[in-house]
Amino acid sequence: MTRHFDLGGDLRINRMGFGAMRLPVSSLHGPANDRDTGLKILHRAVELGVDHIDTAAFYYHQDGLAANEMIRAALSPYPSDLVIATKVGPYRGEGDSHPTGQLRAAQLRAEVERNLTELGRDHLDLVYLRPGGIEDPDDEPVGERFAVLAGLREEGLIRHLGVSHVSPAQLEEARRIAPVAAVQNRFDVTQPQDTELLAVCEREGIAYVPYFPLGGFGVPDDARVNAIAARHGATVPQALLAGLLALSPVMLAIPGTGSPSHLEENMAAADLALTPQDLAELRT
Numbered sequence: 644m645t646r647h648f649d650l651g652g653d654l655r656i657n658r659m660g661f662g663a664m665r666l667p668v669s670s671l672h673g674p675a676n677d678r679d680t681g682l683k684i685l686h687r688a689v690e691l692g693v694d695h696i697d698t699a700a701f702y703y704h705q706d707g708l709a710a711n712e713m714i715r716a717a718l719s720p721y722p723s724d725l726v727i728a729t730k731v732g733p734y735r736g737e738g739d740s741h742p743t744g745q746l747r748a749a750q751l752r753a754e755v756e757r758n759l760t761e762l763g764r765d766h767l768d769l770v771y772l773r774p775g776g777i778e779d780p781d782d783e784p785v786g787e788r789f790a791v792l793a794g795l796r797e798e799g800l801i802r803h804l805g806v807s808h809v810s811p812a813q814l815e816e817a818r819r820i821a822p823v824a825a826v827q828n829r830f831d832v833t834q835p836q837d838t839e840l841l842a843v844c845e846r847e848g849i850a851y852v853p854y855f856p857l858g859g860f861g862v863p864d865d866a867r868v869n870a871i872a873a874r875h876g877a878t879v880p881q882a883l884l885a886g887l888l889a890l891s892p893v894m895l896a897i898p899g900t901g902s903p904s905h906l907e908e909n910m911a912a913a914d915l916a917l918t919p920q921d922l923a924e925l926r927t
C-alpha cells in the first residue's frame with residue numbers, strides 16, 4: 644500500500660494526516676479542552692510523520708480556544724513540507740457553538756484572509772468550499788462561491804482547491820470552474836455511501852478525504868471491522884482507519900482527537916496492512 648499521495652499532483656503528503664476539529668473542544672456543547680495538551684498533540688503528530696493537517700477558522704470553543712491559533716502556536720515556523728488544509732463557507736455567529744448558516748460569495752475573501760492571518764501563512768495549501776448544513780449534500784449551486792475561491796487561487800493566496808460535503812453534481816459544477824484537488828465528504832468504512840464520488844476521484848486523481856472516519860459520534864460497532872481488528876490484534880479505530888486507507892489509493896485519513904493516547908493509536912494504523920480477505924469483507 645502506498646503511503647503517499649500527490650495532492651493536486653504536486654504536494655506529496657502522507658496519507659495518514661490529522662484533523663484539528665477536536666483540539667479546542669471534543670463535543671458540540673462540551674467544555675474547552677486543555678490548550679497545552681492540544682499543542683503537545685500537534686507536536687507529536689508532526690513527529691509521527693503527519694504533514695497534512697485539516698482545520699477551519701470556525702473550529703473554536705466559545706471561550707476562545709481555536710484550532711488555527713493552536714496550530715500556529717505549536718508549529719510555526721512551519722516545517723516546509725507541512726500542508727495545511729482549511730474550509731470556508733460555513734457561517735458561525737458570535738456565541739454559537741457551531742456554524743448555523745453559510746457565508747455569501749462576497750464574504751469568502753475575508754474568510755480566506757482570516758485563515759491566512761490566524762495561521763500566519765502567506766498562502767493556504769488547500770481550501771475547501773464547504774456548502775450545506777449537517778443534512779446530506781444536495782445539488783444547490785456552488786459555482787458562484789467556488790469561482791471566488793478560484794479567483795483567489797489565481798491571485799496566489801490559495802495553492803489548491805477542494806470541495807467538502809458535496810454531491811457528484813456539485814463536484815462537477817466546481818470542476819467546470821477550476822481544478823479540484825480534494826473532496827472531503829462524510830464517509831467511514833461501515834457506511835461507504837459515496838461510491839459514485841469516490842470513483843470519480845479515483846479516475847481523476849482527486850484526493851478523497853473522509854470526515855468522521857471514526858463514525859463522528861462514537862466508534863461504530865460493526866461485525867466486519869471488529870473481526871478485522873481481532874485478526875490483527877489491533878483496536879477497532881485502527882481497523883477503521885486502516886480499512887479506509889486500504890479501500891482506495893486516493894483516500895487520505897484525517898482522524899481527529901484531543902487525546903494524546905488516541906493520537907498514538909490512530910497514527911499506528913498506517914502500519915496495519917490489511918489482507919485481501921479483510922478488504923473483500925469490507926467491500927461486502
Ligand SMILES: NC(=O)c1ccc[n+]([C@@H]2O[C@H](COP(=O)([O-])OP(=O)(O)OC[C@H]3O[C@@H](n4cnc5c(N)ncnc54)[C@H](OP(=O)(O)O)[C@@H]3O)[C@@H](O)[C@H]2O)c1
Pocket residue numbers: 661662663664665669697698730773807808827828853854855856857858859860861862880881897898899900901902905906908909
Ligand atoms: N467537512 C466537514 O463538514 C467536516 C465535518 C467534521 C469533521 N471534519 C474534519 O474531519 C476531521 C475528522 O473528523 P472527526 O475528528 O470528527 O472524526 P471522528 O470520526 O468523529 O473521530 C473523532 C472522535 O472519535 C474519538 N476518537 C479519536 N480517536 C479515537 C480512538 N483511537 N479511540 C476511541 N475514540 C477515538 C474522538 O474523541 P477523543 O478526542 O477523546 O479521542 C472524537 O470524539 C475533523 O478533525 C475535521 O478536521 C470535517
